[in-house]
Amino acid sequence: MNKYYSYFITLVLSVLLTLTICADECIKISDCACSTAKNGEVDLAGLAGEQGYLEADNDPKYKFRFYPCEIKQDWNDKCTIQDGPALCQYLFSSKETFNLGKVETMRVESHSGLVTVFNYTQGTPDEKGNRTSEIELVCNPNVTETVFEFVEERPIIHYKFRLTSNRVCPGLIDLGCQRIDSCTCQADYNKGFVSVHGLLNSLKKEWIEFEDNEAFYSLLPCPIKANSTAYKYCDDITGGPAACMKASDLERLTLGLQSKMRFVVTQKEPFTTAVVYYGGTSILNTERKATLVLRCDEDVSIAKVEYLGRNPLLNYNFRITSKDMCPHW
Structure with missing residues (x-):
């Protein structure tokens, strides 16, 4: 009797857990x-890196490219940037290229726990209709490399893909470097701390300020006083801005908040951590966000701070290279 009761309780708990996950x-x-x-969010911004796409070549007949957000390159006039493809197919035999669905048509097909499916339509026409595609985004917090693969074409002219990565995990989940505070984490791999505190102490500053041809920037990864002049480039200090900018037209913008962030180890050698800050000033109901890459280099004693541009449009990318960014006890 106890055995059956135990099975019953396990079944009920499993159903409740499934309903809880699926309801989100x-x-x-x-x-x-x-x-x-x-x-939280499932966001593909920055997933494809500097080249702007991911490539799948696990099928002997085809090669595929996935452009998650912005299209930087194209193969030929059948899969052009103007078409806004999310996925492109290249046929080795005929050297033809086909658009398998436009970025702007993205629809969330399903979401359950750590698996999300995006669907794309309006691809290159065929006698059976327009090509379409779907991509299964599988969150795996324990991997550092992204794997993109073609699964099957079923039904005809509908293409299925799978992408496994720690960068498609929902929410503000720390990956490979567990948060201590808004500017410090403990690295899983090197068993040490990565912190911006040491750099700021060596600079004798509470924040980092610099400019480029586009604007003035301030990086505020650690908590500071509410009346600090560090906020002079921010449009609002609610939630604790982590990055701000003043554009050439003197508009002030908050690019991300300390209260909405996560650490992600992107590379083990040289050890590199990315801090992603969400909740920046919105435009057309889309929030800005900032990614601060902390790159370890034992040979760099004077920190190098760079603005790397925007990819996609509302994701502002920065990098600090310094020995202070190396894990230590």
Whole structure:
């Protein structure tokens, strides 16, 4: 009797857990992101790196490219930047290229726990209709490399893909470097701390300020006083800005908040951590965000701070290279 009762309780708990996870619908907030009420955002921004796409070549007949947010390159006039493809197919035999669906048509097909499916339509026409595609985004917090693969074409002219990565995990989950505070984490791999505190102490500053041809910037990864002049480039200090800018037209913008952030180890050698700050000033109901890359280099005693540009449009990328960014006890 106890055995059957135990089975019954296990079954009930499993059903309740499944219902809890499945109930957290992921609502589209941009062409490459959706947001859940409980688990946070699934955001593909920056997933493809500097080249702007991911490539799958696990099928002997085809090669595929996935452009998560912005299209930087193209193969030929059948899969052009103007078409805004999310996925492109290249046929080795005929050397033809086909658009398998436009970025702007992205629809969240489903979301359950750590698996999200995006669907794309309006691809290159065929006698059976327009090509379409779907990509299964599998969150795996324990991997550091992204794997993109072609699964099958079923039904005809509908293409299925799978992408496994720690960068498609929903929410503000720390990956590979567990948060201590807004500017310090403990690295899983090197068993030490990565912190901006040491750099700021060596600079004898509470924040980092610099400029480029586009604007003036301030990086505020650590908590500072509410009346500090560090906020002079921010439009609002609610939530504790982590990055701000003043554009050439004198407009002030908050690019991300200390209260909405996560650490992600992106590379083990040289050890590199990315701090992603969400919740920046919105435009057209889409929030700005900032990514601060902390790159370890034992040979760099004077920190090098760089603005790397925007990819996609509302994601501002910065990098600090210094020996102070190396894990230490």
